Amino acid sequence: MIRSLFFLLASLSLLAACRSTKKINTAIVRKDSVAVVKPQPDQPAFDSAAFIRETAAKLRANRIEYTTFSAKVNVDYQGTDGKKYDVNANLRMYKDSVIWISVTAVFGIEGLRAYITKDSVKLINKQDKVVTLRSVAYLQEITKLPLTLTTLQDILIGNPVFVDSNIVSFSRNANTVSLLSIGEFFKNLLTLNAESRIDNSKLDDIDSKRSRTCNLNYSDYETKKGPAFATKRRITVSEKTNLDIKLDFKSYEFNETLSFPFSVPKNYKSN
Numbered sequence: 345m346i347r348s349l350f351f352l353l354a355s356l357s358l359l360a361a362c363r364s365t366k367k368i369n370t371a372i373v374r375k376d377s378v379a380v381v382k383p384q385p386d387q388p389a390f391d392s393a394a395f396i397r398e399t400a401a402k403l404r405a406n407r408i409e410y411t412t413f414s415a416k417v418n419v420d421y422q423g424t425d426g427k428k429y430d431v432n433a434n435l436r437m438y439k440d441s442v443i444w445i446s447v448t449a450v451f452g453i454e455g456l457r458a459y460i461t462k463d464s465v466k467l468i469n470k471q472d473k474v475v476t477l478r479s480v481a482y483l484q485e486i487t488k489l490p491l492t493l494t495t496l497q498d499i500l501i502g503n504p505v506f507v508d509s510n511i512v513s514f515s516r517n518a519n520t521v522s523l524l525s526i527g528e529f530f531k532n533l534l535t536l537n538a539e540s541r542i543d544n545s546k547l548d549d550i551d552s553k554r555s556r557t558c559n560l561n562y563s564d565y566e567t568k569k570g571p572a573f574a575t576k577r578r579i580t581v582s583e584k585t586n587l588d589i590k591l592d593f594k595s596y597e598f599n600e601t602l603s604f605p606f607s608v609p610k611n612y613k614s615n
Contacts, residue, residue: 403504403542412437439497440497442460445460461480511523539565557583575596
C-alpha cells in the first residue's frame with residue numbers, strides 16, 4: 345500500500361522540478377528567441393512578445409484560488425515492476441499549510457495515511473504497523489528534486505506551477521497554443537486548449553546524462569464547483585523504467601471546513 349503513495353508523490357514531485365523560478369506574470373520573451381510568425385501582406389505585423397504575455401495572462405486568470413480542498417480520487421497505475429494497482433485516495437488540503445492523504449484498497453480498508461506540512465512528512469503504514477517521521481527533505485531525498493508543500497499543492501489542484509519564464513518558442517493553431525520553456529531541470533512543452541486551460545505538458549530532462557521524460561495530461565474539465573477543474577489526469581514517467589498513473593477525481597469540494605486527523609497508535613514501530 346505504501347508503494348502507491350510513494351509512486352504518486354514521486355511522479356508529482358518530478359513535475360515540480362520544472363517549477364518556475366519567476367512568477368508567470370513576469371514572463372518576458374526575447375525577440376530573437378521566439379518563433380516568428382510572418383504576417384501576410386494584408387495583415388498587420390505580429391507581436392510575438394505581446395502574444396506570449398497575453399497567453400500567460402489568460403493562463404494566470406484560470407488559476408484556482410482556494411482555502412481548503414478535498415477530493416476522492418481513484419488512482420490506477422502501473423508501477424515500475426510492471427504490475428497494475430488500483431487504489432482509492434481521500435485527499436484534503438489547507439492551502440500553504442497541510443496535505444492529508446488516506447489510501448485504501450480492497451474492501452475500503454485503509455492501508456496508509458500521510459500528513460505533509462512545510463517542514464515535515466509523516467506516514468502511517470497500517471499494514472505493517474510502522475510510522476515514518478521525517479523532515480520535508482525526505483521527499484527531496486527519495487525524488488532527488490527540490491520540493492515544497494506549495495508546489496505539491498498546486499500540482500494536485502491543477503495550477504500551472506511548471507511554466508518557466510524562459511519561453512523560447514511557441515506554436516498555435518485554431519484550437520491550441522503550445523509554449524516551449526527551458527527550466528533548470530526540464531524542457532517543458534506546455535499545450536493549452538481553446539479556453540487557455542492546461543491540456544498537456546511534456547517534460548524532457550535537461551541533463552544529457554539522464555533520459556527522464558514525463559507527460560502530464562489534463563482532461564474532462566468541470567465548472568460545477570466554480571473554477572474549471574480537470575477531473576481526469578494521466579501521468580507517464582519514463583527513465584530506466586516506466587510508470588503510468590491515472591487519476592480520476594470522483595468528487596471534490598472547495599472551501600469547506602475540514603479536519604486532518606493523524607494519531608499514531610502506541611504499538612506502532614518507527615523507522
